[in-house]
Amino acid sequence: MIRVHVICEGQTEEMFVNEMLTPVFFPKGIQLVPALVGKPGHKGGNFKFERLQADVKNRLLGDRTAYCTTFFDYYGLPQGFPGKDTLAAHADIRDKAAAVQDAMVDELIRLIGQDSMRRFIPFVQMYEYEALLFSDPDAFAIGVDRISLNQHLKAISAQFESPEHINNSPVTAPSKRIEALMADYQKPLMGTLAALEVGLDVMRAKCALFNDWLTRIESLLVTNEAI
Known part of the structure; x- marks a missing residue:
């Protein structure tokens, strides 16, 4: 091992x-x-x-x-x-x-x-870690129990070549974009639930x-x- x-x-x-x-x-x-x-x-x-x-x-x-x-x-x-x-x-x-x-x-x-x-x-x-969650915006929305946000998450994802390109600034970093949509975003819990829904294979592909x-x-x- x-x-x-x-x-x-x-x-x-x-x-x-x-x-x-x-x-x-x-x-x-x-x-x-x-x-x-x-x-x-x-x-x-x-x-x-x-x-x-x-x-x-x-x-x-x-x-x-x-x-x-x-x-x-x-x-x-x-x-x-x-x-x-x-x-x-x-x-x-x-x-x-x-x-x-x-x-x-x-x-x-x-x-x-x-x-x-x-x-x-x-x-x-x-x-940022949250970039991985944008690998599948639909699954991301399901994972955080915010189905209504899937179109917003898709719109963010569509602006970039890949999730890892979602840009680096105090306003536009991945977590800042999420917080703008979800004031109650709790990173450890909700970030993990979303990741489980998105899945590792999709993250690796994107x-x-x-x-x-x-x-x-x-x-x-x-x-x-x-x-």
């Missing part, structure tokens, strides 16, 4: 791993172990690099047979986070994600060391960067790279 620690930005991401990913990956021989970034009791958010660095180090050095990955939003990263300010706002999402992930890895290698970092798989969700991340985790079995 390959073990992969998943450092999550918040409770929603942690629930997503437990409810959506674990049932799929565990039968394949991959155990995902999610935990919130920071000290025990921390409820997520405020994704500072210093917290991430400590968590990655603890997991890679404290569990030398395991891998470690990240699951956090590009939208919520502070401006000083490695790679966040290197590209223009209109740059392609794949380039933005790569800039952050590459810079993050480079800085972690400097702090932790090359050898342990061979077991690290970086991932940043573009632009969200290329998200699918690439999961494919890389799955490849640990195929390539027999487990330490």
Whole structure:
């Protein structure tokens, strides 16, 4: 069994791993172990690099047979986070994600060391967790018990090349669009219910960067790279 620690930005991401990913990956021989970034009791958010660095180090050095990955939003990263300010706002999402992930890895290698970092798989969700829910607007509306919103959700989705392109700003980020339609949107609970209704296969089909991340985790079995 390959073990992969998943450092999550918040409770929603942690629930997503437990409810959506674990049932799929565990039968394949991959155990995902999610935990919130920071000290025990921390409820997520405020994704500072210093917290991430400590968590990655603890997991890679404290569990030398395991891998470690990240699951956090590009939208919520502070401006000083490695790679966040290197590209223009209109740059392609794949380039933005790569800039952050590459810079993050480079800085972690400097702090932790090359050898342990061979077991690290970086991932940043573009632009936000809620983007995944737009993979199927009808299912999204059913999952949050707001059938009447399906046309509004479809209209948002239709404006973009993919759910991962739904843009990054205090007004137009995926969660902000949802909150404008649903004042009572509760991210951990409703986000998870919507995700269960949308389904992992649809998300992977519509969200290329998200699918690439999961494919890389799955490849640990195929390539027999487990330490």
